[in-house]
Amino acid sequence: MSDISPGHSGGPSQRTMEIGVCVATAVFGAIVIIGSLKVGIGWGSEGPKSGFFPFCVGLMIILSSVMNLLQAWPSDRRSRFADWGQLRQVMSVLVPTAIYVVAIPYIGIYVASVALIGSFMRWLGHYRWPLTAAIAIGVPIAVYLMFEKFFLVPLPKGPLEEFLNL
Amino acid sequence: MEEIVNLFHGFAVVVQPFNLLLMVIGILLGVMIGVLPGLGGANGVAILLPLTFSMSPTSAIIMLSCIYWGALFGGAITSILFNIPGEPWSVATTFDGHPMAQQGRAGEALTAAFTSSFVGALFAVIVITLVAPLVAKFALQFGPAEKFAVFFLAFCSFIGMGKEPPFKTVAAMMIGFALAAVGMDSVTGQLRLTFGFTEMLNGFDFLIAVIGLFGIGEILLTMEEGLAFRGRAAGINLKVVIQTWKELPRYWMTSIRSCLIGCWMGISPAGATPASFMSYGIAKRTSKRGDNFGKGEIEGVIAPETAAHAAGTAALLPMLSLGVPGSPTAAVLLGGLLIWGLQPGPLLFVEQKEFVWGLIASMYVGNLVGLIVVLTCVPLFAAILRVPFSIIAPNILVLCAIGAYSVHNSAFDVVLMLVFGVIGYLMKKCNYPMAPLVLAIVLGDRAEEAFRQSLLGSQGSLSVFWSNGLVGTIMALGLIALFWGLISEGWARAKALLPRSAL
Numbered sequence: 001m002s003d004i005s006p007g008h009s010g011g012p013s014q015r016t017m018e019i020g021v022c023v024a025t026a027v028f029g030a031i032v033i034i035g036s037l038k039v040g041i042g043w044g045s046e047g048p049k050s051g052f053f054p055f056c057v058g059l060m061i062i063l064s065s066v067m068n069l070l071q072a073w074p075s076d077r078r079s080r081f082a083d084w085g086q087l088r089q090v091m092s093v094l095v096p097t098a099i100y101v102v103a104i105p106y107i108g109i110y111v112a113s114v115a116l117i118g119s120f121m122r123w124l125g126h127y128r129w130p131l132t133a134a135i136a137i138g139v140p141i142a143v144y145l146m147f148e149k150f151f152l153v154p155l156p157k158g159p160l161e162e163f164l165n166l
Numbered sequence: 167m168e169e170i171v172n173l174f175h176g177f178a179v180v181v182q183p184f185n186l187l188l189m190v191i192g193i194l195l196g197v198m199i200g201v202l203p204g205l206g207g208a209n210g211v212a213i214l215l216p217l218t219f220s221m222s223p224t225s226a227i228i229m230l231s232c233i234y235w236g237a238l239f240g241g242a243i244t245s246i247l248f249n250i251p252g253e254p255w256s257v258a259t260t261f262d263g264h265p266m267a268q269q270g271r272a273g274e275a276l277t278a279a280f281t282s283s284f285v286g287a288l289f290a291v292i293v294i295t296l297v298a299p300l301v302a303k304f305a306l307q308f309g310p311a312e313k314f315a316v317f318f319l320a321f322c323s324f325i326g327m328g329k330e331p332p333f334k335t336v337a338a339m340m341i342g343f344a345l346a347a348v349g350m351d352s353v354t355g356q357l358r359l360t361f362g363f364t365e366m367l368n369g370f371d372f373l374i375a376v377i378g379l380f381g382i383g384e385i386l387l388t389m390e391e392g393l394a395f396r397g398r399a400a401g402i403n404l405k406v407v408i409q410t411w412k413e414l415p416r417y418w419m420t421s422i423r424s425c426l427i428g429c430w431m432g433i434s435p436a437g438a439t440p441a442s443f444m445s446y447g448i449a450k451r452t453s454k455r456g457d458n459f460g461k462g463e464i465e466g467v468i469a470p471e472t473a474a475h476a477a478g479t480a481a482l483l484p485m486l487s488l489g490v491p492g493s494p495t496a497a498v499l500l501g502g503l504l505i506w507g508l509q510p511g512p513l514l515f516v517e518q519k520e521f522v523w524g525l526i527a528s529m530y531v532g533n534l535v536g537l538i539v540v541l542t543c544v545p546l547f548a549a550i551l552r553v554p555f556s557i558i559a560p561n562i563l564v565l566c567a568i569g570a571y572s573v574h575n576s577a578f579d580v581v582l583m584l585v586f587g588v589i590g591y592l593m594k595k596c597n598y599p600m601a602p603l604v605l606a607i608v609l610g611d612r613a614e615e616a617f618r619q620s621l622l623g624s625q626g627s628l629s630v631f632w633s634n635g636l637v638g639t640i641m642a643l644g645l646i647a648l649f650w651g652l653i654s655e656g657w658a659r660a661k662a663l664l665p666r667s668a669l
Contacts (some may be wrong), residue, residue, distance in 0.1 A: 014596075021596045032344045035359035036514050041352075050351040050358045053614045058337060066317070081595060086390040093389045094588070097563055101584050105577040109568060117560040124460030134216030139561055142569060148593040151217045153538045153572050 011083035018072035022065045025075030092124060108158025110140045169299050172519055172587050176527030177180035179224060179520065186535075188229040189528065193536045195541070196236015201244055203251060203549050205248025205562055207478075207606070208494040209236035211381035212373045214567030215502050222508040225523040229526060230502060231482075232532045234495055235287065238438075238478045239540045242279035242471055243547050248270060255438035255474040258620050262459060262466030269462050273406035276466050276544055281418060282421065284537045286472035289425040290432065290479035291529040294486070296570050298515075298526075301487035305512035310619035311630050315640035317613040317645060318631075320490045321602065326650035330599045338593065342603040353618055365578050372501055373573045376494065379600045381566040382587025387594055390516040404477045407541060410464075420449050424469045428476025431485055432492050434647075436475040445473030479529065487512060490609065494601045497608045545606055584622040 035139060036051035037119065082090075094109045120134035121127045144166075147153045157166065179185065190611040199210030211233050218226035230492045241256030246263035253271030259279060266275035308316070323654035347371030348359045360366040414421075424445040431441035448457040449469035459466045481492030482499070514522050538657045542546075570583035593600060632638045646653065 004460070017592070018596050021592055021598070027345070028341060032347075035361060037357040039356060044354070046354055047618045048304070048626070049570070050354050050356045053617065054344055057340050057347065061340045064337040064340065065331040068337060071331065071333070076343065082390055084583075087362070089389045090386050092385060094557065094561075097584060099578050101567065104567065104571070104580055109564075109571065113567075114563045116564060119668065120560035121296065121557055125554060127557075131268060135557060135561075140566065143564070144219060145219070147568065149649040152220050153216050154575065155568060156571060156575075156577060 011087065013077055014079045014081045015072060015075045015077050017081040019069060019077065023068040024032045025068075026062050026065035029058045029065060032058035032061065075106060096120060104156055105160060109156045110144060111158055111160050113140045113143070132162055169295070173527060174524040175293060175520065176496040176523030176525075177531070179524040180527045182532050184526070185225055185228050186223055186531075189232045189532050189535050190487075190539060192229040193239075193463060193532070193539045194223075196233035196536075197240035197243070197540060198236075199233065200237035200240020202562065204564075206380050206384065207234055208498055208513065209377050209566070210237055211495055211498045211502075212376040213381070213565055215373060215505070216424045216497065216569065216572035218502070219505070222506060223503075223518075224521050226502065227499070227521070227525050228528040228532070230499055231422040232479070232536070233534050234499070235529075235536045236539075237495075237548060238287075238475050238568050239280060239283055239536055240547065241474075242283065243276065243540075243544065244551060245351070246275045246467070247277060247548055248551060250522065251335075256479070257439070258442040258470035258474075259467060259583045261470075262463050263428055265460070265462035265607075266464070266467065273403065274461075274464065274562065275467050277407045277410040277541070278414065278467045280537055280540050281411065281474040282388055282424075282468040282472040283423055283476040284424055284533055286428050286474070287479045287529070289532045290429050290476040290483075291526065291533070293429050293480060294483045294525055294529070296484050298487045300485070302512040302515040305488055306516070309637075310623065311633065311637045314613060314616035314620055315631060315637045315644065316488055316490055317609060319640055319644040320609075321606070322485070322537070322614075322644040322648035323650075324599070324602045324605070324646045326417070327434070327440075328599055328602075329440065330597055332556065332651060334598045335602055338598045338600065339606045342375075342606025343610045343613075345375070346372075346607045347609075347614065352611045352615055366385070367543070370607060371573055373498070373581065374570050374579050374583050374605055376604055377566050378583040379584025379590035379593070379604065380494070380511075381562065381569075381602075382584060383590025383594055384592040385562060386587065388555065389559070395613055411427055414462070414468070417465050420453070420469050421472050423448065423607060424472035425476045428473035428478075432480030433478030433573050434492070436556065438474040438481070438493065442470035442474040442479035446470040450534070452471055473513050475597055482525075482529075485510065486514065486525070489514075489612070491605065494604045501608055504543035542576025 005084045025082070031113055032054055036055035039051040040049040041051040041055040055131050096116060097121060103112045103115075114136045116140060118132055121135060143155075179187075185645055192647075195214065196207075196210065199205045199207065205213075211230050214233060215230065219228060221229070238255075240518055242259055242263070244250045244258040245259040246267050249260050249264040263275045263279060266272065305312075305316075321339060324339065325332050328335050338560065344359075346369065348366055349357065350367070357367065425450070427445045428441045429439070431444065434437065446459075446466060446469050449465055450456050453463075453465055454461065455463055455465070478493065478495070483492070485491040485496045485500050488657040489500065491500045500510050503514075508521065509513065526568075566583060567580050570580045572577060591598060593603075620630045624633070628638075631641050
């Protein structure tokens with residue numbers, strides 16, 4: 001992401017990202033091919049072996065990555081993918097969500113949801129505490145009633161739910 | 167007519183009070199999904215799919231398909247009132263719908279949009295009722311080679327007819343196939359591509375991919391754009407509705423043409439989005455008031471809405487009769503069939519008559535219920551839209567996580583969902599289409615099985631795909647679809663050359 005064009009607020013160029021995605025898909029294709037070779041791509045007792053189809057798929061991924069790369073290479077270096085301010089916005093959702101997702105197995109989905117909605121509304125939306133608390137606590141309770149009581153779908157619970165004996 | 171009798175049995179199932187209740191719930195949820203940014207038809211249905219695990223398949227599909235109709239209706243509300251297309255297929259509706267709202271004719275525009283949606287869907291359902299059983303009967307004779315040819319045709323149409331660069335479509339599609347291949351091989355039972363990770367034994371579930379790619383990815387995109395809602399008030403009352411209804415029959419030609427475009431685009435997996443644009447474009451060219459399009463012409467609302475709804479409904483025809491869905495949302499519904507233990511495809515019409523005709527009957531009733539619900543509840547939905555995004559976003563994230571978790575009761579799936587979300591964001595920004603990826607994950611195993619069985623029968627010779635007229639025809643159609651871009655470009659060039667040489 002070194003392509004910062006002078007005179008603008010900056011950010012990675014579309015070309016850099018396109019090339020990055022092509023490389024990523026090519027690497028993915030290579031992994032698929034390696035995995036297919038491991039299980040065999042030849043002819044077995046029941047027709048083509050397990051690796052045959054994914055092997056072809058892997059080859060096509062690499063081929064199309066190369067074609068996409070050839071198309072992305074001469075493209076305009078100045079057009080931006082997004083500027084840093086926009087990417088910061090994206091990260092401000094992505095990072096809390098990542099923490100939320102990792103925390104679910106330990107503290108349960110309800111407590112984690114209260115924390116996610118609450119922090120989001122308080123720090124990104126700048127809402128007052130009463131409204132923040134009402135929504136952050138109300139929504140998980142509504143979810144609990146709808147999923148666990150009405151539709152009988154169990155969701156992950158943590159120590160708090162155990163303590164409350166829910 | 168056996169089909170008519172079956173259809174009436176279907177109606178009897180559908181109008182049971184419990185099913186009618188599910189229908190209204192489904193429509194309401196669906197419209198909300200269509201209205202809220204970050205939730206679309208495909209991921210909305212995917213998130214709510216686990217809710218139906220404890221229901222009978224017929225009730226479940228009634229609710230899910232109603233969510234789908236609701237989402238189709240909902241897209242029009244945001245387009246007209248807020249100039250924000252809630253769904254890609256309602257982009258064309260903003261062109262004339264929003265100017266109408268700015269002129270204070272929001273009620274008229276909404277009535278026209280909902281009514282044309284209803285007309286489009288009704289037309290497509292009639293087509294399904296008449297054509298689907300015939301297609302299914304015909305498809306019963308298919309062997310593995312023919313089955314593979316149908317998959318081949320479906321995927322080639324994506325490459326040739328999509329608006330994204332063809333090699334990006336191929337890349338996305340093949341990644342989907344590769345993800346589908348992870349885990350147990352459905353033919354030999356051997357494990358593959360797991361690289362020793364126990365989490366990957368069961369492979370990747372397409373529902374997780376849908377929720378991540380469409381749901382989380384969309385939220386990240388919306389955050390980047392820093393969305394702010396500035397909407398128009400929506401006054402809709404009986405007088406406006408009846409006035410607009412009186413005016414609508416004048417545009418019967420546009421309606422019929424849009425219905426046909428929609429059905430055609432929906433059955434071939436081009437989908438609702440290109441259908442709405444194409445219909446809008448043709449209406450603009452042929453209308454007497456074509457110059458007025460874009461400034462608030464009611465015909466410019468009728469054309470895309472009719473086509474989008476017809477296409478969205480017609481996408482269920484190949485899903486029911488061939489087991490090949492015409493859109494990502496149809497793919498999610500097909501995944502639902504697999505989860506409820508039904509085998510999608512032509513046999514469905516023989517073995518699960520009650521289910522199939524219940525679904526078809528619910529399309530008739532569901533769209534009627536939908537029309538009434540959306541016409542009466544517009545102010546409610548418009549109020550939802552005024553809720554700021556910083557409140558909506560975390561709640562949608564929570565819903566996505568719940569949906570992803572409850573598919574397999576697995577916390578790892580939630581992590582996977584987030585990974586798919588980031589991938590979806592990058593794909594969207596780099597103009598890779600997501601629908602073929604999702605379809606490939608859903609159909610991958612069955613396409614592979616058909617492919618390998620055909621090769622087994624022919625001792626490895628690829629000539630099996632040209633061995634008789636039927637399979638050869640389907641494969642040839644597939645190749646035409648694959649190179650459609652090149653063919654139409656060549657045709658346009660040839661046409662441009664001809665007059666010059668004639669001069």
